[in-house]
Amino acid sequence: MAPVLELRGITKHFGPVLALHGADFILEEGEIHALLGENGAGKSTLMGVAFGLVRPDAGQILVRGTAQQIRGPLDARRLGIGMVHQHFTSVPALTVAENIGLAAGWPVSPGPLSRRVRDLGEQTGLPIDPAMRAEDLPAVLKQRLEVLKALATDARILLLDEPSSVLSPPEAEALLTRLRDFRSRGMSAVLITHKLDEAIRIADRITVLRRGEVVHTGPAGAESAPRLAALMIGDPAWAPHRLSQSASTSEVRVRVQGLAVERSGPSGVPLREATFSVRSGEVVGIAAVEGNGQRELLRAVAGLLRPSRGDLAVSTPVSFVPEDRTSEALIGEFSLAENLVMAEGESGAWIRGPWLDWGSVERRTQELLGEFSVRAPGPRTPAVALSGGNQQRMVLAMALERQPTVLVAENPTRGLDIKATAEIHARLREAARQGVAVLFHSSDLDEVVELADRVLVVREGQVIELSPGATRQEIGARMLVGVPGAS
Amino acid sequence: MRVERFLPLVAAVLAGIAVLAVTLLATGHDPIIAMGAMWRGAFGSWDTILSAVLPRSIPLIIIGLGIGLAFRAGALNIGAEGQFYAGAIAATWAGLHLNGWPAPLAIAALLITSILAGVVWVAVPVLLRVRFGVLEVISTLLLNFVADALVSWMVQGPLQEAKRIYPQSDPIAVSARLPQVPGTRLHLGLLLAVVLALGLWLIYRRTLWGFQLRATGAGPLAARIAGRIDTNRMIATALLLSGAIAGLAGGTEVSGVSYALFQSLSPGYGFTGIAVALLARLDPLGTLATGLLFGALEAGAGGLQREAGVPAVLVYLIEAVIIIVVLLSDAFARRRSDGRF
Numbered sequence: 001m002a003p004v005l006e007l008r009g010i011t012k013h014f015g016p017v018l019a020l021h022g023a024d025f026i027l028e029e030g031e032i033h034a035l036l037g038e039n040g041a042g043k044s045t046l047m048g049v050a051f052g053l054v055r056p057d058a059g060q061i062l063v064r065g066t067a068q069q070i071r072g073p074l075d076a077r078r079l080g081i082g083m084v085h086q087h088f089t090s091v092p093a094l095t096v097a098e099n100i101g102l103a104a105g106w107p108v109s110p111g112p113l114s115r116r117v118r119d120l121g122e123q124t125g126l127p128i129d130p131a132m133r134a135e136d137l138p139a140v141l142k143q144r145l146e147v148l149k150a151l152a153t154d155a156r157i158l159l160l161d162e163p164s165s166v167l168s169p170p171e172a173e174a175l176l177t178r179l180r181d182f183r184s185r186g187m188s189a190v191l192i193t194h195k196l197d198e199a200i201r202i203a204d205r206i207t208v209l210r211r212g213e214v215v216h217t218g219p220a221g222a223e224s225a226p227r228l229a230a231l232m233i234g235d236p237a238w239a240p241h242r243l244s245q246s247a248s249t250s251e252v253r254v255r256v257q258g259l260a261v262e263r264s265g266p267s268g269v270p271l272r273e274a275t276f277s278v279r280s281g282e283v284v285g286i287a288a289v290e291g292n293g294q295r296e297l298l299r300a301v302a303g304l305l306r307p308s309r310g311d312l313a314v315s316t317p318v319s320f321v322p323e324d325r326t327s328e329a330l331i332g333e334f335s336l337a338e339n340l341v342m343a344e345g346e347s348g349a350w351i352r353g354p355w356l357d358w359g360s361v362e363r364r365t366q367e368l369l370g371e372f373s374v375r376a377p378g379p380r381t382p383a384v385a386l387s388g389g390n391q392q393r394m395v396l397a398m399a400l401e402r403q404p405t406v407l408v409a410e411n412p413t414r415g416l417d418i419k420a421t422a423e424i425h426a427r428l429r430e431a432a433r434q435g436v437a438v439l440f441h442s443s444d445l446d447e448v449v450e451l452a453d454r455v456l457v458v459r460e461g462q463v464i465e466l467s468p469g470a471t472r473q474e475i476g477a478r479m480l481v482g483v484p485g486a487s
Numbered sequence: 488m489r490v491e492r493f494l495p496l497v498a499a500v501l502a503g504i505a506v507l508a509v510t511l512l513a514t515g516h517d518p519i520i521a522m523g524a525m526w527r528g529a530f531g532s533w534d535t536i537l538s539a540v541l542p543r544s545i546p547l548i549i550i551g552l553g554i555g556l557a558f559r560a561g562a563l564n565i566g567a568e569g570q571f572y573a574g575a576i577a578a579t580w581a582g583l584h585l586n587g588w589p590a591p592l593a594i595a596a597l598l599i600t601s602i603l604a605g606v607v608w609v610a611v612p613v614l615l616r617v618r619f620g621v622l623e624v625i626s627t628l629l630l631n632f633v634a635d636a637l638v639s640w641m642v643q644g645p646l647q648e649a650k651r652i653y654p655q656s657d658p659i660a661v662s663a664r665l666p667q668v669p670g671t672r673l674h675l676g677l678l679l680a681v682v683l684a685l686g687l688w689l690i691y692r693r694t695l696w697g698f699q700l701r702a703t704g705a706g707p708l709a710a711r712i713a714g715r716i717d718t719n720r721m722i723a724t725a726l727l728l729s730g731a732i733a734g735l736a737g738g739t740e741v742s743g744v745s746y747a748l749f750q751s752l753s754p755g756y757g758f759t760g761i762a763v764a765l766l767a768r769l770d771p772l773g774t775l776a777t778g779l780l781f782g783a784l785e786a787g788a789g790g791l792q793r794e795a796g797v798p799a800v801l802v803y804l805i806e807a808v809i810i811i812v813v814l815l816s817d818a819f820a821r822r823r824s825d826g827r828f
Contacts, residue, residue, distance in 0.1 A: 342716075351695060354694045
């Protein structure tokens with residue numbers, strides 16, 4: 001019998017980035033198929049192709065043996081494919097019943113709609129109050145609403161994009177039990193997840209993506225978490241970084257003891273426990289899968305979030321390079337000179353009492369443009385007119401202008417080309433050589449390994465320090481599996 | 488400040504006049520005669536300029552500057568009308584109790600009272616925003632109606648004139664009235680408006696605080712994260728100052744023009760002030776120009792009605808067309824710069 005869903009030779013470029021390269025994927029009837037891969041490996045893109053959200057450059061989609069064009073979610077639903085997105089996709093102000101009716105195209109008459117939604121909840125074993133407003137639901141019910149929306153369209157194929165990432169362990173467990181139920185009724189599901197144990201426990205088969213290619217497909221029963229982690233990460237052995245001699249004895253600039261920080265976003269986990277220090281002259285990299293508490297950690301060290309528990313001693317001044325340079329680091333409509341004034345605040349050399357000396361600001365901006373090879377017509381150019389790489393050079397120039405003793409950076413090279421990335425790396429290393437304590441996170445493990453003297457892994461809100469000799473594989477395994485016995 | 492930024496405004500005024508001409512024709516008026524009357528109503532003589540245009544421009548400019556201050560920080564103060572009335576009520580109350588004070592002191596006391604009243608009136612929305620996250624757009628707007636009702640009660644209750652016949656207050660003390668240019672109705676408020684505009688221009692352009700205020704409005708997230716600015720505090724301060732300035736406009740109107748409180752003291756200055764500020768792109772010096780423009784239009788409306796028998800409300804047509812054309816030209820300019828045009 002033909003598989004319920006088959007993706008053949010899917011290739012997809014986003015600009016110059018190759019997101020998928022000839023990926024093949026087969027979902028059999030009545031199976032749960034886990035799809036694993038690092039950040040950016042192409043998991044969500046591949047499922048987006050199956051749900052009509054991403055148009056592939058090449059490749060074929062077969063549903064129950066028949067080639068299909070899936071041009072959008074409507075086509076997908078017609079073919080019995082439902083998707084549960086990682087993020088909340090309901091209309092906050094509408095009720096549960098209205099959201100489900102909207103997704104399934106049911107007629108909106110309150111009485112019958114409510115009954116129908118209640119019935120759906122009972123049939124699927126996912127009871128929910130149809131009259132609740134979506135925004136008032138707790139996280140677990142929001143998730144349930146997303147699942148019900150997919151099921152309401154009579155989907156026989158469910159695509160779940162990290163459905164358990166916002167749930168507590170018992171809630172996640174309950175969701176997985178439901179999935180098993182669905183399987184016993186002949187439904188099929190693809191489960192994108194970062195949790196390897198979860199994949200092994202629940203899935204029938206597992207497919208691993210690495211850099212847009214399928215590197216492994218096989219039955220789940222035979223797998224172990226470390227082996228899967230190795231498959232996901234690949235194997236270039238990592239020469240352990242030379243820890244500079246001075247660093248191990250130099251002054252401690254960041255000391256974190258038993259730190260906990262409430263979670264700052266709608267999803268992810270809080271920072272539960274962090275203990276480490278960063279010395280002058282060190283580059284410390286944080287490796288973590290998105291939403292594991294690293295954002296809270298970095299922003300607490302940068303002084304932007306208040307710890308809920310524990311001790312945090314950071315020498316000043318601290319500079320912070322935020323992840324989103326266009327909204328958090330720069331004001332696009334402001335000139336480069338104005339952005340410099342903003343970043344330096346009262347410590348700028350151009351402050352004369354309450355007054356600003358713009359001549360002095362512009363001269364300094366011009367110097368920085370030269371020093372940091374920012375390609376821009378001049379200090380009065382609006383920041384929005386610069387390319388991403390030049391914006392980031394400027395952001396780093398501004399961060400270093402305040403002569404920080406500690407520099408905290410989130411994904412400092414996200415979206416940059418190779419040349420700009422190499423330059424930013426060189427700047428960060430140079431800053432460390434001058435005695436700055438550098439603490440950064442990158443969602444690209446290769447970047448962490450390449451740039452850092454020492455690596456910390458944050459997983460499920462826990463910080464784990466790796467020994468200097470750790471290999472890339474060990475780091476990757478810790479990001480995904482954690483410390484044996486710790487979680 | 489580049490001059491070409493005001494080209495759309497000039498085009499908008501011409502478009503407004505054209506639309507008015509067509510409307511006049513369509514309603515059976517001679518546009519040449521009507522527009523002539525309008526011109527004479529505004530610029531016909533030194534007297535119309537000094538006694539009609541400028542006095543009407545003063546509250547528009549001051550309120551426009553206040554609204555611009557809040558908008559600059561990203562806070563939408565739609566309640567200038569209410570703050571103006573709060574200032575006017577307080578100024579009248581003060582003015583009635585200042586008999587025998589030397590003029591400079593009496594004027595200062597009256598204006599300070601009106602400023603404080605504006606602050607108090609806007610403090611409610613500020614508190615609601617800081618404490619409960621209530622949007623200031625709504626709370627400031629709603630307080631306009633409360634202020635309106637308050638004036639209505641004041642002129643029939645505590646502040647009603649001694650004879651208790653008319654719904655208005657007694658005239659304020661002579662010493663608390665702003666000096667006028669002899670023989671005209673132009674009062675000292677114009678100087679206040681110009682000084683305030685220059686002061687704000689200096690603050691925005693040349694001080695760190697003014698810069699941080701602009702940054703808060705232009706990029707609140709970057710201001711907080713990269714600039715380490717306490718943006719909530721900045722917005723609260725901007726709203727309070729904005730209310731203070733709108734309250735001051737109520738004070739100058741009472742002590743410079745009306746000398747008393749009555750119900751329709753403001754022909755919607757607080758709302759027209761929003762247009763004045765936006766058309767000036769929140770620039771203080773630009774606000775002087777747009778405030779004068781709208782003052783002239785309102786003065787011209789008087790002439791239109793008196794001389795040509797055309798309802799003065801037709802002038803609102805010009806105001807509306809000006810606003811629409813300028814907003815459209817902004818939208819087009821934005822699209823072009825996004826390369827989507």
